[in-house]
Amino acid sequence: MRHWWILSCVGALVLLRPYVGYSQVIYGTVRDNTTRMPLSGVRITLTAAQHTTLSRSDGSFVIRRSSSRTLSLPDTLYVRLPGYQPLHYVVRSVHDTLTLDIQLHTMSSHRRDAIYVEDTRAHSGSIATHNVVLIEGQELERSRGQTLGEALSHIPGIALLQTGVSIAKPVIRGLHSQRVVIVNAGVVQEGQQWGADHAPEIDPFSVQRIEVLRGAAGIEYGQGALGGVVRVQPYPLPHGTWFGGTTHIAAFSNNSQGAFSLTLEGGAVSIGEAGSCIHTFGEGFGWRVQGSARKAGDSRAPHYILSNTGFQELNGSLALGYTSERFTIEAYYALFTTELGILRGAHIGTLNDLQRAIEAGRPLVEYDWTYSIHNPKQQITHDLWSVHAQYKAPLGQFDIQYGWQQNNRAEFDSHNARIRGDSGLLLASLNRPAMTLQLTTYSLDTKFRHHAFTLSPTSIITGVLGASVATQWNIQGGRTLLIPSFYAESAGIYCIETLTTPHMILNAGIRYDIRHIRIRGSSSRNIPDTMQLFSGISAAWGVRYEFPQPTFTIQRSTVDMQTDTSTTTHDKHSTTLALNVGIAWRAPLVHEQFSLGVHHGAAQYEIGNSQLRPERSYSADITLSHTGNILRMEISAYAHAIADFIYSRPDAARPTVTIRGTFPTFFYTQTLAFLAGSELSLDAVLLAHPSNNMTWRMGGAASLVRGINISDAEPLIFMPADRMRMFTRLELPSLAEMTDVFCEFSSLLVRTQDRFPQNVDYTLPPHGYVLFDVSLGSTIHAFSTQLTWSITARNLLDTPFRDYLSRYRYFADDAGRNIIIRVSVPFGNHTH
Amino acid sequence: MYKAHIPYRNTVLTMLACCGLLSLWGNGCRPINSPTDIAEEVLPNEVTITLTSPQGNVTAVWRSTTDVKGTPTRIDTLVLAAGRTYTGTIKAVNTTKNPPIDLTAEYKKEADKHQFFYTVSGEAQGRVTITITDRDKNNLPVGLEFTVMTTSGGQARGALNVVLGHYDSVRKTGTNRAPESDMDITFPLVIR
Secondary structure, eight states: OOOTTSOOOOOSEEOOOOOBOSSOEEEEEEEETTTOOBOOSOEEEETTTTEEEEOOTTSEEEEEOBTTBOOOSSEEEEEEOTTBOOEEEEEOOBOSEEEEEEEEOBGGGSOOOSSEEOOGGGOOSGGGGSOOEEEEHHHHHTTTTSOHHHHHTTSTTEEEEEETTTEEEEEETTBOGGGEEEEETTEEOOSOTTSTTOOOOOOGGGOSEEEEEESOOHHHHOTTTTSEEEEEEOOOOOOSSEEEEEEEEEEETTTTEEEEEEEEEEOOEEEEETTEEEEEESTTEEEEEEEEEEEEOOEEOSSSEETTOOEEEEEEEEEEEEEOSSEEEEEEEEEEEEEEEOOGGGOOSSHHHHHHHHHHSSOSOOOOOOSOOOSSEEEEEEEEEEEEEEEEOSSEEEEEEEEEEEEEEEEEOSSOOOOSSOHHHHHHHHTSOSEEEEEEEEEEEEEEEEEEEEEETTEEEEEEEEEEEEEEEEEEEESSOOSOOEEEEEEEEEEEEEEEOSSEEEEEEEEEEEEEEEEOOBGGGTBOOEEEEEEEEEEEEEEEEEOOOOOOOOOGGGOOOOSOSSSOOTTOOEEEEEEEEEEEEEOOOHHHHHOEEEOTTTOOEEEOOTTOOOEEEEEEEEEEEEEOSSEEEEEEEEEEEEEEEEEEEEEEEEEEEETTEEEEEEEEEEEEEEEEEEEEEEEEEEEEOTTTOOEEEEEEEEEEEEEEETTTTEEOTTOOOOEEEEEEEEEEEEETTEEEEEEEEEEEEEOOOOOOOTTTSSSOOOOOEEEEEEEEEEEEEETTEEEEEEEEEESTTOOOOOOTTBTTTTTOOOOOOEEEEEEEEEEEEEOO | OOOOOOTTHHHHHHHHHHHHHHHHHHHHSSOOOOTTOOOOOOOOSEEEEEEEOTTOOEEEEEEESSSTTOOEEEEOOEEEOTTOEEEEEEEEEEOSSSSOEETHHHHHHTGGGEEEEEEEEETTTTTEEEEEOOBOTTSOBOOSEEEEEEOSSSOEEEEEEEEEEEOSSSOOOSSSOOSEEEEEEEEEEEEO
């Protein structure tokens, strides 16, 4: 079938008279917007109907009503091909036949706007009514070469818990670590997340898309997802006749860091003339190989060097997949390895050492700048295997995801071993880790998305039934006992149903989880062998309402197809209100139950509590968002009560006297905690020049979190300080040989945290600060390729500052000015 | 409707099998360390100060149940006579191990990496002078050997704080305090 004659139509909305005809067909062709070559292997998904098809070698595709399936509208059509900007159409109605001429723009030729909130109609499941923050494309590029946490730091409601520049983990609405779930390529990341200085072990270069769900999401991710979910995804594999890749290079002035990444990917190989393809090998197959390296020396604060804060990272990933109309299978392997130094001046022995370090106001240890990493340091490797298979049965779509991962963490102390014998033995012992932790996790997740049930011509019900099982064990080695070894098994089942009508999505889900844990006792620590069983129910309910908009009826032949929801046209306005409530829970973790002792650098003596009960969370969240031509805005407010919130409470009356001095004692205990807050983000076009399309935009994002320990009537400790980011940006679609030219000036304003429990912390929260960033970049079209570059100056004025959530704030300022140069070059060809 | 034919059905099966095998390899070929290496870090749990003088000797012991994580079970009071000069030594032992580990030898061997600091507080402050007499290879004080001089006068109470500085991140100068300390204990003190 050839559809070259079909009239072109370009537009995000296809607004036609509602009509459910007997012969509903969507025809289309997909082509490259510049070369006009037909693209094969493009994945076209009608999301609510869960129907995916691939374009053929002439670029054509057909989606047709079948006996088992009505095209239930509205529905979202996703069009994706690696190397190209994905498209997203809302199909309101189909009048007999709908014909689309889809033109894909190559990835680098279209810059992404600042963080935007995607209409999540496309997702079924509990997130359908949540406003999910999506980071990809240009927005992701601006944090390339930095940690995953850095990529999330611009999202309102997210702060970073940082240990220098190499360790950063997201704090979502005041919660972090064991209360946030990170999903890497479909598998829940299982590292030693509980430690404040343990960052997610994910190569930021392997990530092409980050989805962040703020707030409890216990239904699909089980116990633990109280604070939120961060899903990181590589792009779908290419399945067309494609071979290509991307190179990224980044250089950082502050710590003399270099970062490099190379991605190669490909699909089928065709032999023959374009347009009259003779033979295609490996149709349906796709593969990707990716590797990256980062190396950095000591960071520099404005007035001194942060000694021993260098790091080196070497990562790689491998993916292979096969897709046919009904069946998809993908295997993925990722390796993450890092070695990172811990600020030398932050390594202390006694409480008095800490007090002296705070009084000094700057690190007591400072060496000459170097790339070398000495003790104390951490070495981490994380291996992840996953196999994902998907089968479209007549009744619906089956998904099965198997994951195996192993996290090896070794922490080297600067000195803690006293070995009898010669000093050679002592030296040898320093080259062995003081502590090793090996966490191995197997997981199996199965999902069945049933086909949409049609209630009326405009409303459908979709749903997911899922079950997951996992086993996990942790083996502790080394000379320092931090947490005992354990073996855990967990299982969960869930069900989510979603009702979609033209203006409303209603969503309800329920889940049951069970977790069994066996803890290996330790005679020297007075820990008996322990067996524990936790179980609980999570539930969520949500509604998302889209306010009716004045609609434009546009003839099919002249529909102006916009390429994405984020780019706006004169007829695109959307205002939605979403409300979500949920209950979730989390079992206590081993370190909360069995900690005993001083973790170096913390200078507090922590005592676990084996009698802890699971945390139970009750949350409500409301979001109003508007996406329009001139203005994009989102306001959210939330309230979150956590019963039996686990935290460590200082006991001033019972300090712990040890040979290393007297430490404040902290007991793990439980309280009723209440968190509430609000986020606001705004992005407005102030000026749009009619002739050269120059636009001047301004915007900002602000977030507030308040945490209260209700039982003790005091604020929760370590809540992110109020913060606001503002930006102004000038954009020029083209200039000489360049496209997407931009210049951005932004500032981050952070208030002093004045809500904190009295007499717990060693020092007052640091003062608020203001930082300025400036950034400049474009895409250069030369040498038959497209080179995207940017130069960014972070902390332009080299302002000394300390963030309340920086773990080095007792010892040193955060890093100073950083000038970053980034270059990325995509390459590739259709192998016709 | 366009029907995608699956021309490589066998390939699919082969790939499935490969994936299965690969994941098995992932599980099977990883050595899982056995937790045989577990041993607590070795730090002293018993510190003894011995003061000798022709007129009589004084001994005070600071002891905790286990090493660094233990709670003190015995803290003696140093009872000093007024107007007297003592020759002192300090000894640190880990008695939780069998046989006990004498860490004093370690400090002596790494004398250039260690220094003891003796600080008297309370009423006795100013009445007691402690002078370190031993030297490391750089001729800097160590503090395993010292003299204690008390001035004559009435009874006074106070405390003696003993800190062992560990210099592997900064150079020892003889007067600087190390950013990291291995020991920080306090004995009650009385001058009679």
